[in-house]
Amino acid sequence: MRHLLLLFCLLPVFSYAGEAVDMAKDPVLEKRMIGLAENLRCLVCQNESLASSHAELAEDLRREVREQMQKGMSDQEIIDYLVSRYGDFVLYDPPMKKATLILWYGPFALLLIGGIMLIYKVRKRKGDVAETELSAEDAQRAAALLGETSELPNQSKDTQA
Amino acid sequence: MTRFLVPFFVFVILAVFLFIGLKLNPSEVPSPLISKAAPSFTLPQLYAPAKQFSPQDMKGKVWLFNVWASWCVACENEHPLFMDLSRKNLVPILGMAYKDKPANSQIWLRRLGDPYLLAVSDIEGRVGIDYGVYGVPETYVIDKQGIIQYKQIGAVTQQILDEKILPLVKELQAK
Numbered sequence: 001m002r003h004l005l006l007l008f009c010l011l012p013v014f015s016y017a018g019e020a021v022d023m024a025k026d027p028v029l030e031k032r033m034i035g036l037a038e039n040l041r042c043l044v045c046q047n048e049s050l051a052s053s054h055a056e057l058a059e060d061l062r063r064e065v066r067e068q069m070q071k072g073m074s075d076q077e078i079i080d081y082l083v084s085r086y087g088d089f090v091l092y093d094p095p096m097k098k099a100t101l102i103l104w105y106g107p108f109a110l111l112l113i114g115g116i117m118l119i120y121k122v123r124k125r126k127g128d129v130a131e132t133e134l135s136a137e138d139a140q141r142a143a144a145l146l147g148e149t150s151e152l153p154n155q156s157k158d159t160q161a
Numbered sequence: 162m163t164r165f166l167v168p169f170f171v172f173v174i175l176a177v178f179l180f181i182g183l184k185l186n187p188s189e190v191p192s193p194l195i196s197k198a199a200p201s202f203t204l205p206q207l208y209a210p211a212k213q214f215s216p217q218d219m220k221g222k223v224w225l226f227n228v229w230a231s232w233c234v235a236c237e238n239e240h241p242l243f244m245d246l247s248r249k250n251l252v253p254i255l256g257m258a259y260k261d262k263p264a265n266s267q268i269w270l271r272r273l274g275d276p277y278l279l280a281v282s283d284i285e286g287r288v289g290i291d292y293g294v295y296g297v298p299e300t301y302v303i304d305k306q307g308i309i310q311y312k313q314i315g316a317v318t319q320q321i322l323d324e325k326i327l328p329l330v331k332e333l334q335a336k
Contacts, residue, residue: 043295056260057295060286085293087193 033066036075040082041090049092192293192312199226199303200291204281207258207266214255214281216307223333225254225326226301227277228289230261231269233297239316240273246322247276252330256280259289259297302326304333 034051040061042053050058050065061082068078079091088094096104134142194200203215216226227243229236243254256277258266263282270280283289292301293312302311311329313321 057286060260060290064287064290084193084197085290086295087191087293089191 029066029069032075033062033069036065036078037062039092040079041092043086043090050090189314192309192314194293194309195312197309199301199307199309200288202288202291204257204283204288207256207263207270207280207282210263210282214279216303219253219255219303220307221305223252223305223330224278224303225252225330226257226292226303227254228257228259228283228292228294228297228299228301230259230297231265232261233259235316236298237273239298239300239318240276242317242319242322243276244274247278251327252334253278257288258282258284259294260284260286300326302329302333305336 037051038049040050042048042050042055042058042061044055044057045053048055048058050061065078065082068081073081082090088097088100094100094103199216201216203213206212206214225246229240246252247254254277256279258280261282261284263284266280266282270277286294292299296314298316300313300317301309304310310333311326313326317326
């Protein structure tokens with residue numbers, strides 16, 4: 001029983017995660033296809049690239065890309081074809097457009113707002129801190145707490161501080 | 162006072178965005194095919210594989226192009242709506258069985274009824290790619306000039322039919 005369990009534990013060793021490759025007849029073309037597909041999004045499982053997805057549609061799209069490459073189309077022509085069918089959404093590197101301006105500049109705008117707020121806050125706090133000065137009494141108490149004098153802090157005086 | 166108001170307003174703005182986000186469907190990708198010509202194809206007819214159909218055959222008519230499959234569960238949900246629509250004879254519906262064995266498509270239509278003027282089979286899903294299909298069912302409204310005017314991703318509901326598809330069809334038919 002224990003041996004069987006051990007065997008089961010070792011089972012995942014035999015599986016490995018690789019690109020979802022089908023039909024690698026022409027290795028050069030296949031490499032080019034995978035290179036292109038890595039920058040394209042699978043539409044069914046949206047957080048996976050077309051190269052790594054096992055979805056049926058991804059397989060079909062890889063076949064389509066492969067066939068278009070065999071026809072001698074350039075990478076850009078193939079990307080244009082897919083964009084005309086599925087929109088900019090298929091690209092992991094979306095082009096700069098009116099609709100994607102927020103996507104490209106939004107984070108920088110947020111950073112700028114955050115930075116301005118931080119500077120404003122820090123400046124304000126600096127002013128606050130400078131105003132409070134340590135009274136002689138407090139200094140004495142602090143010294144006592146830090147063990148610089150053997151004198152114990154006087155509890156009754158605290159209320160006046 | 163502003164100490165509390167600023168975070169409060171930031172929270173409200175964030176909450177509004179998140180609330181809108183809740184209602185969005187991330188799997189719905191806006192189609193770039195709207196107001197473009199419906200991609201051309203020739204496919205064998207489901208009931209007569211020797212005969213071909215191509216979208217040019219529908220020139221001059223407004224029609225619905227429904228992409229479905231016998232393995233698709235959501236297709237069964239929307240199917241009664243198409244049956245109803247075909248009985249009313251408002252607009253011709255053409256069906257495309259996507260990545261489906263013709264025998265299975267036929268059994269499915271026999272079981273649930275056939276609302277289609279004509280059905281074709283896209284066995285390998287190539288035409289589906291041309292139409293940007295990524296999740297069946299999908300339904301297109303194509304006008305008299307063969308331009309795609311609307312694309313429904315996922316099952317059509319009575320509400321979508323009444324509020325979007327049928328008014329659009331009427332408008333396009335009047336043109």
